[in-house]
Amino acid sequence: MRILAAVLGSPIAHSKSPLLHRAAFAALGMESSEYSRFELEAAELEGFLDSHPDHIGFSLTMPLKDRLVTLAAERGWSVDETAALTAAGNTLVRGKDQVRVANTDVRGIVRAIAPHMESDPSAADGAGAGRATILGAGATAASALVACRDLGITHVDFRVRNPDRARRVLDLAERIGLTASVGDLVRVAPSAIVISTLPAEAAPNPIWEAPVPGGVVLDVAYAAESVFLTAAAAHGLHPVDGTAMLVEQAVAQFEMFLAAAEVDDSAMIANLPSSENLPAGDDLTARVAAAMYAALEGPPARAQD
Structure with a gap:
């Protein structure tokens, strides 16, 4: 399974999203997947998305969050409750049947x-x-x-x-x-x-x-x-x-990427790479979170759903 994803915004060079998502891909043995970064202004968002149809998901930061929700309304994309309420979206995923926009900052x-x-x-x-x-x-x-x-x-x-x-x-x-x-x-x-x-x-x-x-x-x-x-x-x-919020919103984004790609959780769990630093077992979310926190060197206590 190969997933292409990226973070978009301006400025973007300082973003830690590539570090976090690449760590998650590695923790799940998804070495062929890629997570990039692109410098982008709001006026460029629509054209950029249209020209990158092979990407299954995007993380968006300023100044794109408001524009994403507006664009979703124009295109008829699905918008989750938090993005609709806040008029700001930080996540876009392309599933088989629909494009979804979400705000994982709340979570x-x-x-x-x-x-x-x-x-x-x-x-x-x-x-x-x-x-x-x-x-x-x-x-x-x-x-x-x-x-x-x-x-x-x-x-x-x-x-x-x-x-x-x-x-x-x-x-x-x-x-x-x-x-x-x-x-x-x-x-x-x-x-x-x-x-x-x-x-x-x-x-x-x-x-x-x-x-x-x-x-x-x-x-x-x-x-x-x-x-x-x-x-x-x-x-x-x-x-x-603030790193706790940063990681937890990224974990929620990563879960959306996997869902959009229709990843078979049971097959992935059976083939997880071993690691002394990551939790074993069948909780992919815990493993992703641990990998992201490890990338930032400091896992705090996590809430349970």
């Missing part, structure tokens, strides 16, 4: 945070119970908002530099049944979950109000050591590095 955020939560935030008492704070209001913030819903959050406080840019996420919060508010980046109120969707170079240094016992903070940026996470940990929150 990535959920699986990065869930193992570190001590309880259902909606059932907790006290300040911060059922509340989350999201820094930023862009496409990743929309994914973080849907993830917060899936994690049991009932109210989200958006912290932004320009409140006018928060209209998109405020409208989304209303549509999915969450209450929401907007404030500046000066302080973070008590929250069960805090998610920074800002670039590493734009990370703020807010005033942290009373921490919530068992609270979790995720910084989606992964390019450098996070000063934001260091400060959060000093105030009693459990820090989660």
Whole structure:
């Protein structure tokens, strides 16, 4: 079985997606499969996809996520709930009968945070119970908002530099049944979950109000050591590095690639290459995740479906 896939976006040279997906191919003995990268602007996306019909799947990053969902509507492609809600897609796969567009960032955020939560935030008492704070209001913030819903959050406080840019996420919060508010980046109120969707170079240094016992903070940026996470940990929150989200969304993408290629799981399991560093058994997802984390040198605890 040979799969051709690639990551698309601009800039793209820094992307870790080739490292992750190539590690997964190797872990499953799929050495003939290829995962490439292509520098691409939004206006080039449609033509590029049409000129690469042999590729079964694509990972998409900025500035292509919004354009992918628009293109899917124009072409009549299938769009999953999270991509439709957030108006942003990061995955395209070509199956035998249809093209599918998805947003695996939501699952990535959920699986990065869930193992570190001590309880259902909606059932907790006290300040911060059922509340989350999201820094930023862009496409990743929309994914973080849907993830917060899936994690049991009932109210989200958006912290932004320009409140006018928060209209998109405020409208989304209303549509999915969450209450929401907007404030500046000066302080973070008590929250069960805090998610920074800002670039590493734009990370703020807010005033942290009373921490919530068992609270979790995720910084989606992964390019450098996070000063934001260091400060959060000093105030009693459990820090989660952005590499966890990066890997978990990639695992979900890889599963979609295999499904689109109609890979025979039982046959693949019977022929898995042996490895002292990867889990044995019939859980392909666990093996893929372990390979990806190993490629980044640091597997955290994973959530279970």
